[in-house]
Amino acid sequence: MPDSFDRIAVLGLGLIGGSLLQALARGGYTVTGYDPDPVEAGAARGIGYTVAASAFDAVAGADLIVLAMPLPHLDAALEAISPSVAPNAVLTDVGTLKAPVLQAVRRRLPRARFVGGHPLAGTEQSGFLAGHPLLFRDAPWALILEPDTDLQAWLSLAVLLCDLGAKPVPTTAAEQDAAIARVIGLPHMLGEALALTGLRGGELGLSLAAGSYTSGSRVARTRPELVATWCDGNPALISALDDAIAWLTSSRDTLAAGGSVLPLAEAGHRARMEWERREFGPVDLPVDAEALRQHGRDGGWITAVVEKDGPELGELRLLGMRPVR
Structure with missing residues (x-):
């Protein structure tokens, strides 16, 4: 099975990052948040969530790092955390545009196991107090699968997103x-x-x-x-x-x-x-990057990552849904 995440850091506690912090904590994950805005950090801390004093501290020892800050703040955040990122840690983000984020991570952390992400779950509200742990339930979540994306990291994130009730959609940054x-x-x-x-x-x-x-x-x-x-x-x-x-x-x-x-x-x-009026039906998918990207192009998403039964025990099987033609 894909790797599980023992410690997760969420950097940025606005509507999306704050909702993700709450959803992960509610799902039993060990999660630490950080936000440079004392109002957002204080709101999360006041409700009882763990909030670090700095981004550097938040990511220390984390095996999953979620970049949830606005795009203009991304470069500075990557520079701040780079000395503290564990060698095998997975990085993801929740930004709307994926190409600029992919470029920034490749520039600042070229060896990072980065998988871009974009939950389609926002509202016109903003801030931690506008968030909700069920914000991502049944929400599409673009999960970027480039030719050089670490497939194991991608699968691990797909498992986590399914656990949160979201619908991971395989796609590339440009197509998204x-x-x-x-x-x-x-x-x-x-x-x-x-x-x-x-x-x-x-x-x-x-x-x-x-x-x-x-x-x-x-x-x-x-x-x-x-x-x-x-x-x-x-x-x-x-x-x-x-x-x-x-x-x-x-x-x-x-x-x-x-x-x-x-x-x-x-x-x-x-x-x-x-x-x-679109109708959807279940499909079995191979653990193959191009097949997954095509599944996303066809309007499909992932519903589960499971182990095969029988003589092929230990191999993975992907379940999904896509529109019925």
Whole structure:
């Protein structure tokens, strides 16, 4: 079986890192947190969680290190912990964009057993007190599998994520970043634009704002500096914006000519309903990196890592789910 983790360090105790600290502790793992913000560190410590005085202290002796700080703080954090990282420790992260994190870790800790990660479980709230130990239940969790990724480390993380109730999705950094440009970056930019456009309607429009406006602009409540880290530096977001702008421009031109937005409404309704109505079925997967990456491309995730029975006892078997064609 993959390695288990005896000591885990979580660096960064905001919504995601704080929720992970709580989930790991609730699952019986030995976990230490750290956050340079005394408010976040104090909130976690006050509830009874173990919080180290420094990132260096938090990772000492840890066999799994979770990087949960904002992307602009990553380089400094890697420099601070590098002398304290155990030679065989596994590193992962929870950031939205994966390519910049992968580059930073390769630059600062080139020999690290790094497996990038991204839980799709955030909300517009932030901070430790906004977290919850069940935040990751049934949430997709991109788990990066590059050609040079340590497969044993990847499998060990997949076991842990399944234990937390999450759905590990095998993918590469580039494929993950291209995908989330359309389902995270673009929705946030559209939400900001909607919030601004609503203001242009004056006080009457704001008084009449109801579900469509509040739901569509909900993500504009997210801290702006976080939104920037999810969007900046992701070239795939440009093509996603181009697609959205093309739909809107076409509909705008149709309206200007006295036509109807029905084609846009029908296409959007069909896309949303097809997404909601997808059916999934179980699959057995080989312990093979490319097969796992293809499973992720097909919309699948891992449900369990188990040992085979019978004459092949000791070999691993991966169980998963993917859309039924």
